[in-house]
Amino acid sequence: MQTDRVEQAMRAGQRLHRIPGGLRLQHNKSVSCELPVAKAALPPRLYVPLPGPIGVGVGLLVKPGQRVRKGDPIARSDPGAGGWVHAPTSGTVDSVVSHPVSHPSGREGPCVVIEPDGLDGWTDLHPLDDWRLADPGELRRVISEAGIVGLGGAVFPTGVKVAEASERGIHTLILNGAECEPYISCDQMLMREQPASIVLGARILQRAVGARRTIIAIEDQMDAVRHALEGALREAAAADIEIVTVAAVYPQGGEKQLVQALTGLEVPGGGRPTDLGLLCQNVATATAVARAVAEGKPLVERIVTVTGNGVRRPRNLLAPVGAPIASLIDQCGGYEPNAARLVLGGPMMGYPLATDSSPVIKAANCILVLTADDIRPPQPEMPCIRCGECARVCPALLLPQQIAWTVRNGLWDEAIDFGLSDCIECGCCDFVCPSHIPLVDWFRHGKLELRLRAAERRRADIARERFEAREARLARIKRERGERMAEKKRVLADEGARQEKIAAAVERARSRNRGKDAT
């Protein structure tokens, strides 16, 4: 069965398949594609977020006042938590402050403040001599140390993903250029302007995980992209890379949905595309890999779409990580007077930001400014009428109304049974719900609750283990003390017996002597 599935996965892209559910949405992309990608002007201060509090798994490598050059490592953490953090430009480290970190909660987190010197000078770069000859393990190490994460929005560390993929064995690399969410056009602009770097990234990734071929998946409305990529493929004479066009259905650009569209296979619940021998990477991630390996440059900047009706001149900007969002908006002509909401990400999966002083993060593919007219007026939530629309549009074939009900009532086991963890939070169900039930909010809340409960369980397990280990140790100490006491008593008793024996022998000798004396 499993081999059948892998064989079918090997034919990925030969025939397109339908994904269940999904929505055809208005794209709203062309508005930000009119101007070429520009380099964002350096703001007076950059706020580079750290993966967590300093000391707890995060080590700070710079001191306030220290000069850094672009690409110098400034902090490191677990590879699973994001790995290395690099200086996004050259300048002086000012301080480490608590600053809003573009998180859905609006919370503050530690950020390294860098004052750019305006030169934007790279540190000494050490690219690999020739990646074609490099050991795949070496390629994976470079990818991991360049701080590359999935740039499609999930920011899963690419080093970890690639290492896991090469262990599992990969036959096909899928580069995801199917940017299905409305408004977002950063991947599209990247593919149009730098197709060669994507092809290079594809070949490096292919070597790093041992894949035999690559599919670059794009949407059927991206003619310019297709043209650019075909040109780059011809130039690179890459026969093992092909371009596949998929329908522009939201959320076909989701990892699991794209795999399903290309192979007709569903990624099993809780599984990953690697189970089928497929590795899915965003096209921007491939570019980052190409930069890291061929030029030695770590990931410190990304293309961000600044768009929406609330911005004067929507466009794509190549922005350094840590640049305050306000500085990007300024460069796009500022806000329209009727701007009402700032969203990080697209209109379906993005989340509202409380302040535009939040920095650009590696996950920031789009900064969307909505006007009052774009926002649905908040509607009172009505009871579920069981119309089934949410189940019809769910691309993961779940029953959203049922899951929301279990989460609302705290029936966590049932929520897991109904597949809460397989929800990709695409927001289709929310969009169509006639009762305006905030389904995705419930799912996010439910998933968080499940994570917290799992963490609680883990804590309890550790505490139980430590308690039992302590009990065992105390019991052992008690037993050993008892044994020692018994041993001492025995020795003492032996001592008494020995003394008696000696006394008896002495007595015998004496009596013999007395006998001798007598004779």
Place this chain on the structure above:
Amino acid sequence: MLIAVLCFTLLGVLFGLGLGWAARRFRVDSDPVVDRIDALLPQTQCGQCNYPGCRPYAEAIAAGEAQINQCPPGGEAGIRALADLLGVEPLPLNPDNGEEQPRTVAVIDESICIGCTLCIQACPVDAIVGASKQMHTVIEEECTGCDLCLPPCPVDCIAMVVAGPPIEAPAWPRPAGLTGMTGPAPPFAQDPGTR
């Protein structure tokens, strides 16, 4: 008649042997009910239930000697889970055992600590490190917040502080009920019109 009696006797002997063998072969050492109860307890090992740890309490519940409402750290949710497992009605938490409180961790004021090691001996999960006449400290990750280190401390240098929630915790609050508005939408911090 005789054949029938013999047949059934033979079958009885065979089944008896089979069952006897199975009982030895698939023997379960510990009581699975105790394990399942123990798995639901918070493993704080605080002793507020009047038993010297979570497992003894689990054993007492399994033996019918203890009620399910004696565990304050587990709280209402824990009682409900136990009630579900054992098929009994949930009871309100017994106030004699204590009140449900947010999870805490012990913090030693290291400038006051005299290094007496009494708290180390009291800690049920070995979460305090230190040596005689050396400063002690609590391994925050391992501390269950059981309060057992407080009474033995001769200089009262240990404080219980509420453990911070995990970083992502406040991100997705429980949505408002049926009367609420849809979705969280923090307002714009800066008035865009003034820019």
